[in-house]
Amino acid sequence: MAFLFVALGGALGSMLRYFLSLVIPKAAGFPWPTFVANVCGCLFIGLFSGLFFKCGSLSPNLKLFLVTGFCGGFTTFSTFANENLALLQSGKIGLFAVYAIASFAVGVAACAGGFYLMKN
Numbered sequence: 001m002a003f004l005f006v007a008l009g010g011a012l013g014s015m016l017r018y019f020l021s022l023v024i025p026k027a028a029g030f031p032w033p034t035f036v037a038n039v040c041g042c043l044f045i046g047l048f049s050g051l052f053f054k055c056g057s058l059s060p061n062l063k064l065f066l067v068t069g070f071c072g073g074f075t076t077f078s079t080f081a082n083e084n085l086a087l088l089q090s091g092k093i094g095l096f097a098v099y100a101i102a103s104f105a106v107g108v109a110a111c112a113g114g115f116y117l118m119k120n
Contacts, residue, residue, distance in 0.1 A: 001061070002061065002064050005061045005062075005064040005065040005069060006064050006065070006068050006069040006072070007069065008065060008069060009064070009065040009066060009068065009069020009070035009071075009072070009073060010068075010069040010070070010072055010073030011069075011073060012069075012070055012073065013069065013070040013071060013072065013073025013074030013075075014073040014074070016037075016074055017033075017037050017073070017074050017075065020033045020036055020037050021033040021034075024036055037074060037075045037077075038075050038077040038078070040074070040075075041071055041074045041075035041077055041078030041081075042075075042077065042078045042081045042082075044066075044070070044071055044074065044078060045067060045071045045078040045079065045081070045082045046081075046082070046085075048063070048066045048067050048071065049067065049082060052067070080103060083099070084096055084099060084100055087099060
């Protein structure tokens with residue numbers, strides 16, 4: 001049953017992300033739709049995480065639907081930001097720095113590597 005909640009939330013998040021790509025123009029080559037989705041996703045996951053922290057009695061299925069499903073389908077950047085915040089809140093500054101920098105650098109390198117492997 002948990003998979004159903006994740007799938008339904010993910011479908012809604014993915015549809016909202018696609019909707020943003022249709023209604024927000026890319027101006028001057030800047031990927032505004034992705035930027036807006038990432039920032040909004042970070043806001044959403046922060047709101048949802050704070051809500052579940054504050055109201056511990058909320059359904060675990062609702063958390064799966066909103067946090068894992070909806071935010072995960074809308075943008076995985078929100079999960080990345082949430083994990084970094086958790087590292088900061090637990091005082092793991094070094095691990096936060098390694099995770100943040102390595103995720104960015106290795107992610108961009110992997111994207112470039114995949115692109116060039118398929119291009120040639």
